[in-house]
Each structure stands twice: as structure tokens, then as C-alpha cells.
Amino acid sequence: EPEVTQTPSHQVTQMGQEVILRCVPISNHLYFYWYRQILGQKVEFLVSFYNNEISEKSEIFDDQFSVERPDGSNFTLKIRSTKLEDSAMYFCASRVTGAKTDTQYFGPGTRLTVL
């Protein structure tokens, strides 16, 4: 069964450094998402992406964050200058269409630790 994959599974970085989290969505999916979960807190929506554009973003997704689909398979989340509070599990998700009836399929997550 096709699945969303994410690399790396765990990333440790120093505060102020740039990190890029990578996701490979399911191949025929057109809508892509990033969510994050700070330890002990809710899974929070960050951004949705379709047709090479951000379609919706949360207030968390400030200028330090960016997303890109650099080729036909990868979907990346970049944090330009990491802060301690960026430490969280980051989940990528994708779905075939934008219809609410379609399921968002999630990857296993990347645990980001900012020291």
C-alpha cells in the first residue's frame, strides 16, 4: 500500500541553524500538508500546499518557515533559523484531491530537537 515517507526520522540541530525536513507524498496526490506536535500538546496545522502555492497557513507559519516542492516527488519544510520552541514532531500529509471527503494520509513524522 502506498504511504507517505519522511526523512530524517530524527533531526538534532543548534538554535539558529537552518533545517530542511523532507517528505515524499503518495505519488498521485496533489494536496500536501505540514502539521507539528510539540511534546504533550495537540497536533497543529501549519500549512497546506497545492499547485505549487500555499493555499492556507496558520499563524505559526511565519517568515521563518517555507515550503517547496522542488521536484515531482519531494515536499519540503524549511525552518530558516530554528528556535528552541520549534522542537516538535513534524508530520507531512497528502491527499488526492481537495475534497473534504478525501482522507489525508500522514507520514511517520520527523522529530526535530533544537538545542
Place this chain on the structure above:
Amino acid sequence: AQSVTQLDSQVPVFEEAPVELRCNYSSSVSVYLFWYVQYPNQGLQLLLKYLSGSTLVESINGFEAEFNKSQTSFHLRKPSVHISDTAEYFCAVTAYNTDKLIFGTGTRLQVFP
């Protein structure tokens, strides 16, 4: 805006016992409701969803959830749990006018032999 409340952070239960994981939501517009499950070291997997129609929805592995509009609830139930049901369960909503899922804080179901 929408919000989801999962009152129980952990639910311990013995194998073959029934279980109910509670979920309440708030929204000023119509919503769709979901339960996702996360097994250790895996991603979130859709367990079941309510979109419209019958208020009782079922999953393939014996879970069911009932949409109760008057109580704004979408509780998840299983009449007899297995060890393999041990996981984190997340309730989520999405509104008709947005693309994002709004999650609760999750309930860790621990099934003991």
C-alpha cells in the same frame, strides 16, 4: 473557529473489556469528524470518519463512533479491545470552509492482558 477536546489523556483497560474514548468539538459551522490512530513509530492512520448521513460510523477493526450533534460529541467505542489496539487515538475536525484538520490532544489507550 473550531476546537476539539479529548478529556482523557490516558485510558487503561484490560483485554476484551469495552472502551470509550471521548471527543467533544465546538464549531460555528458544519464540520466533518475523524478519528486517527497512531501506533508506535508510525504515522497517523485514519480509523473512521463522519461526513454525512448515518450518525454511526464503523471501522474495519471493530471500532465505531457516533456523531451527536446536540451534544457536539463524536465518542469512539469498541465492545472488546485487543492488546493490538494499544495506541494513541486522535479526534479531529475539519470545517467545510477550510482545508486543515483540527486535532484534539490525543488519548493513549493502553490494553493490558
